[in-house]
Amino acid sequence: DADVTQTPRNRITKTGKRIMLECSQTKGHDRMYWYRQDPGLGLRLIYYSFDVKDINKGEISDGYSVSRQAQAKFSLSLESAIPNQTALYFCATSDRTGLNEQFFGPGTRLTVL
Amino acid sequence: QQQVKQSPQSLIVQKGGIPIINCAYENTAFDYFPWYQQFPGKGPALLIAIRPDVSEKKEGRFTISFNKSAKQFSLHIMDSQPGDSATYFCAASSYGGTSYGKLTFGQGTILTVHP
Numbered sequence: 001d002a003d004v005t006q007t008p009r010n011r012i013t014k015t016g017k018r019i020m021l022e023c024s025q026t027k028g029h030d031r032m033y034w035y036r037q038d039p040g041l042g043l044r045l046i047y048y049s050f051d052v053k054d055i056n057k058g059e060i061s062d063g064y065s066v067s068r069q070a071q072a073k074f075s076l077s078l079e080s081a082i083p084n085q086t087a088l089y090f091c092a093t094s095d096r097t098g099l100n101e102q103f104f105g106p107g108t109r110l111t112v113l
Numbered sequence: 114q115q116q117v118k119q120s121p122q123s124l125i126v127q128k129g130g131i132p133i134i135n136c137a138y139e140n141t142a143f144d145y146f147p148w149y150q151q152f153p154g155k156g157p158a159l160l161i162a163i164r165p166d167v168s169e170k171k172e173g174r175f176t177i178s179f180n181k182s183a184k185q186f187s188l189h190i191m192d193s194q195p196g197d198s199a200t201y202f203c204a205a206s207s208y209g210g211t212s213y214g215k216l217t218f219g220q221g222t223i224l225t226v227h228p
Contacts, residue, residue: 090157100208104156107155107156
């Protein structure tokens with residue numbers, strides 16, 4: 001059962017292209033996050049949203065933008081992709097209550113040539 | 114800046130060994146410390162978490178040890194198995210303030226358990 005889905009799972013693109021990564025969730029969570037994973041750097045927060053009208057920058061937001069189209073959907077855009085944005089991207093969700101466990105999607109592997 | 118530092122970057126043990134992964138944090142406002150486990154091709158998933166009101170928490174073969182004064186915490190895996198081979202991330206968050214709901218992750222440790 002895929003509570004958090006990401007599309008596409010793999011993408012190869014060229015420098016300068018605009019790319020959109022999409023995330024959908026069926027967990028009914030208010031909070032959604034976008035991370036990138038790089039070897040040796042762990043998971044770094046790009047943007048997060050605590051509800052539909054809330055968008056916040058994370059620690060590495062430059063070169064990225066997001067859109068929260070609905071409670072269940074959170075998209076990440078690379079306006080003009082560059083090679084150092086080659087990484088594994090994860091979407092995650094969490095409830096507003098409880099211990100803030102985050103539930104991650106399966107990831108999107110993005111390669112920028 | 115890296116507010117949570119994790120070591121080692123990689124770790125190899127034999128089956129039955131006790132791998133230990135260490136994390137140190139800087140922000141004294143952090144009061145929630147989870148560990149996430151990630152298998153190849155999958156997203157991370159919560160493994161175990163601790164609040165600073167206790168010094169140790171056990172769940173099955175996994176134990177978190179927490180040292181508030183040193184601002185350090187560690188994951189111990191007892192009787193490790195090949196199926197424990199994965200990448201492990203420590204993280205930290207706070208229940209209140211502007212950091213509420215945001216996890217800061219360590220750099221990750223790739224654990225390999227040989228049969």
